[in-house]
Amino acid sequence: MKLNIAVLPGDGIGPEVTAQAVKVLKAIAINFDHVFTFSNALVGASAIEKFNDPLPEATIETCKNADAILFGAIGKTSYDLDPYAKIRPEQGLLRLRKILDLHTNIRPVIAYDDLLIKSSLKKTQIKGTNILIYRELTSGIYFGDKHLSEDNNTASDVCKYTREEIERVAHSAFKAAQSRKRKLTLVDKANVLESSRLWRRVVQELATQYSNVEVNYTYIDNAAMELIINPKQFDVILTENMFGDILSEEASVIVGSIGLLASASIGDNHVMFEPIHGAYTKATNKGIANPIASILSAAMLLEHFGLDDEASLVRDAVEKSLTLHITTPDLNNKYDNITTTKVGDFIEDFINNPDETNLN
Amino acid sequence: MKLNIAVLPGDGIGPEVTAQAVKVLKAIAINFDHVFTFSNALVGASAIEKFNDPLPEATIETCKNADAILFGAIGKTSYDLDPYAKIRPEQGLLRLRKILDLHTNIRPVIAYDDLLIKSSLKKTQIKGTNILIYRELTSGIYFGDKHLSEDNNTASDVCKYTREEIERVAHSAFKAAQSRKRKLTLVDKANVLESSRLWRRVVQELATQYSNVEVNYTYIDNAAMELIINPKQFDVILTENMFGDILSEEASVIVGSIGLLASASIGDNHVMFEPIHGAYTKATNKGIANPIASILSAAMLLEHFGLDDEASLVRDAVEKSLTLHITTPDLNNKYDNITTTKVGDFIEDFINNPDETNLN
Numbered sequence: 001m002k003l004n005i006a007v008l009p010g011d012g013i014g015p016e017v018t019a020q021a022v023k024v025l026k027a028i029a030i031n032f033d034h035v036f037t038f039s040n041a042l043v044g045a046s047a048i049e050k051f052n053d054p055l056p057e058a059t060i061e062t063c064k065n066a067d068a069i070l071f072g073a074i075g076k077t078s079y080d081l082d083p084y085a086k087i088r089p090e091q092g093l094l095r096l097r098k099i100l101d102l103h104t105n106i107r108p109v110i111a112y113d114d115l116l117i118k119s120s121l122k123k124t125q126i127k128g129t130n131i132l133i134y135r136e137l138t139s140g141i142y143f144g145d146k147h148l149s150e151d152n153n154t155a156s157d158v159c160k161y162t163r164e165e166i167e168r169v170a171h172s173a174f175k176a177a178q179s180r181k182r183k184l185t186l187v188d189k190a191n192v193l194e195s196s197r198l199w200r201r202v203v204q205e206l207a208t209q210y211s212n213v214e215v216n217y218t219y220i221d222n223a224a225m226e227l228i229i230n231p232k233q234f235d236v237i238l239t240e241n242m243f244g245d246i247l248s249e250e251a252s253v254i255v256g257s258i259g260l261l262a263s264a265s266i267g268d269n270h271v272m273f274e275p276i277h278g279a280y281t282k283a284t285n286k287g288i289a290n291p292i293a294s295i296l297s298a299a300m301l302l303e304h305f306g307l308d309d310e311a312s313l314v315r316d317a318v319e320k321s322l323t324l325h326i327t328t329p330d331l332n333n334k335y336d337n338i339t340t341t342k343v344g345d346f347i348e349d350f351i352n353n354p355d356e357t358n359l360n
Numbered sequence: 361m362k363l364n365i366a367v368l369p370g371d372g373i374g375p376e377v378t379a380q381a382v383k384v385l386k387a388i389a390i391n392f393d394h395v396f397t398f399s400n401a402l403v404g405a406s407a408i409e410k411f412n413d414p415l416p417e418a419t420i421e422t423c424k425n426a427d428a429i430l431f432g433a434i435g436k437t438s439y440d441l442d443p444y445a446k447i448r449p450e451q452g453l454l455r456l457r458k459i460l461d462l463h464t465n466i467r468p469v470i471a472y473d474d475l476l477i478k479s480s481l482k483k484t485q486i487k488g489t490n491i492l493i494y495r496e497l498t499s500g501i502y503f504g505d506k507h508l509s510e511d512n513n514t515a516s517d518v519c520k521y522t523r524e525e526i527e528r529v530a531h532s533a534f535k536a537a538q539s540r541k542r543k544l545t546l547v548d549k550a551n552v553l554e555s556s557r558l559w560r561r562v563v564q565e566l567a568t569q570y571s572n573v574e575v576n577y578t579y580i581d582n583a584a585m586e587l588i589i590n591p592k593q594f595d596v597i598l599t600e601n602m603f604g605d606i607l608s609e610e611a612s613v614i615v616g617s618i619g620l621l622a623s624a625s626i627g628d629n630h631v632m633f634e635p636i637h638g639a640y641t642k643a644t645n646k647g648i649a650n651p652i653a654s655i656l657s658a659a660m661l662l663e664h665f666g667l668d669d670e671a672s673l674v675r676d677a678v679e680k681s682l683t684l685h686i687t688t689p690d691l692n693n694k695y696d697n698i699t700t701t702k703v704g705d706f707i708e709d710f711i712n713n714p715d716e717t718n719l720n
């Protein structure tokens with residue numbers, strides 16, 4: 001297969017983790033006779049520095065011309081601390097999601113047996129957890145009208161949803177549930193928000209088309225609690241943009257490190273794959289950033305194009321690295337000199353030689 | 361002291377837990393020579409049933425004339441499942457908060473040593489946790505304009521904040537931090553929301569007036585993760601309405617049961633005390649509802665009026681009940697017939713006779 005992949009490393013640890021994912025994709029290409037080409041482009045703070053624009057035209061072009069996008073991370077502490085900044089790294093990511101209409105963000109949350117001990121939660125509680133979060137990604141309060149009064153004393157954001165916006169992500173979530181444990185939980189705040197009530201209505205209506213799926217409805221506050229108390233009750237979680245942001249990052253505590261969570265952002269014409277973690281500025285270039293989330297995002301990319309064996313091999317390699325403690329410090333208390341690159345090298349070696357790879 | 365207390369038991373388990381808190385307040389009145397009078401009023405689904413209004417005029421009057429309000433819980437499953445209902449139980453609570461201008465909601469999150477084992481989290485991680493969440497309670501997306509298009513296909517909610525709304529709750533939070541570990545964490549989503557950027561600006565400005573308080577800023581998605589990974593890093597958390605709702609319910613996993621979390625809602629002219637849990641309809645009248653959150657809300661009421669010894673005694677009684685496993689099933693795997701009323705009775709007995717109370 002030929003794939004033209006746009007690579008947007010972004011800021012902070014973005015470039016170093018993305019480099020490992022690219023390495024892994026190259027190894028897959030060689031071993032499975034695919035032709036993957038990679039085109040790099042700037043986004044976020046690094047694009048602002050160069051072009052005063054977090055999403056330069058050239059980057060948009062590169063993305064539009066690609067079969068898939070591999071995204072690193074964006075954000076920078078100086079912007080976080082400056083609520084007056086008009087141009088912000090995050091705008092690059094948000095505009096990209098919007099322009100490419102990447103409406104459906106899929107975030108798997110899987111408790112690996114080898115990592116149960118790493119989680120903040122008790123082992124028995126999380127063993128076997130396998131959740132797929134479907135987060136709406138191009139609407140809601142992220143993209144509604146924003147306003148700041150001239151005197152800087154009043155600010156507002158609008159959370160708006162249309163039936164169509166809800167339907168498309170909901171259909172995908174229902175279909176995913178059908179191929180899994182046939183359970184879908186809608187998370188909203190329908191006891192308070194009009195937009196949430198629309199979500200609940202639309203999902204209630206769609207549910208009749210997926211009669212073999214058990215549908216549950218819960219409020220975001222309760223979901224934030226239940227996700228920790230009893231994560232195994234969930235199969236597919238469907239939710240709006242902001243709640244999905246919160247729940248998916250919270251869910252990383254089940255897995256043991258936010259450095260493990262991958263995601264796919266799917267639109268009708270474009271697809272993007274990105275770790276759910278941020279730029280983690282203070283870890284930049286220290287070799288401590290966990291590349292697994294980026295590598296697993298690459299696996300989701302492969303799977304998206306039907307390359308299931310390839311995706312499985314990447315996942316096997318990742319699991320092997322976890323079993324053998326070839327992991328960055330966020331997960332490792334056995335060895336202390338395993339860098340970002342070493343984890344990538346191990347996974348690359350495993351792909352080249354699945355039967356022989358071991359700690360070396 | 362004379363106190364005229366409005367009691368709004370509300371729906372579901374509200375009445376049974378509130379009855380225990382009233383019992384406890386009566387015991388305090390007798391033992392400390394206070395005169396507490398109680399006036400009951402309807403709110404929520406039970407008020408809708410009787411008056412087709414979740415907050416009847418009479419209830420508002422009762423509350424306005426009271427020195428303090430003790431609130432139970434509201435909500436009912438039939439409304440949760442009906443996103444078309446125009447009249448909803450929650451409106452009673454929200455309107456009450458708004459009418460009485462109860463802008464500052466304080467939610468303590470304390471890990472009791474006797475309950476460490478009950479938490480979903482690992483003991484070492486949570487031991488010693490003592491967080492005070494300051495949640496803005498009368499603005500934000502809860503109270504902004506709501507809209508549903510005529511064709512029912514588009515819905516929206518506005519999240520709006522003014523500088524004054526942020527300042528008043530922020531001042532209280534800063535002051536609380538000064539009398540504690542002098543750490544305040546603002547939780548927002550300033551990388552995406554204009555309203556959050558206003559929060560960040562205002563808090564940055566106020567911080568200069570509280571130079572002995574260390575201020576941190578974090579995003580809600582990150583906070584939802586950090587609250588579980590390392591709750592002990594937090595002292596006072598300050599946040600807007602919706603994020604406070606989510607974080608405080610999530611925080612119940614640290615404490616071991618949502619049935620333990622109390623809150624105070626403070627306005628300039630009125631004060632209300634309420635458990636953070638909901639109506640928990642399916643537990644109604646089974647004797648399994650945990651009355652501690654309501655009883656600890658009563659303790660916050662006492663403290664608010666400077667009755668510190670009285671509040672301490674209630675808290676001692678609660679801790680004793682936890683130590684002796686005189687607790688409802690959510691916390692108990694030692695005895696299985698301890699009902700809501702029995703817990704209330706034990707705490708009442710302890711107050712009447714602090715030195716002699718034991719399991720009987």
Ligand SMILES: CC(C)[C@H](C(=O)O)[C@@H](O)C(=O)O
Pocket residue numbers: 074075090093245276278551552581
């Ligand atoms: C960086 C930020 C804008 C982004 C979001 O909130 O969507 C991130 O947290 C994510 O979850 O992808």
Ligand SMILES: CC(C)[C@H](C(=O)O)[C@@H](O)C(=O)O
Pocket residue numbers: 191192221434435450453605636638
């Ligand atoms: C019942 C509901 C409207 C309420 C809220 O969301 O504020 C509750 O969850 C709370 O936290 O007090």
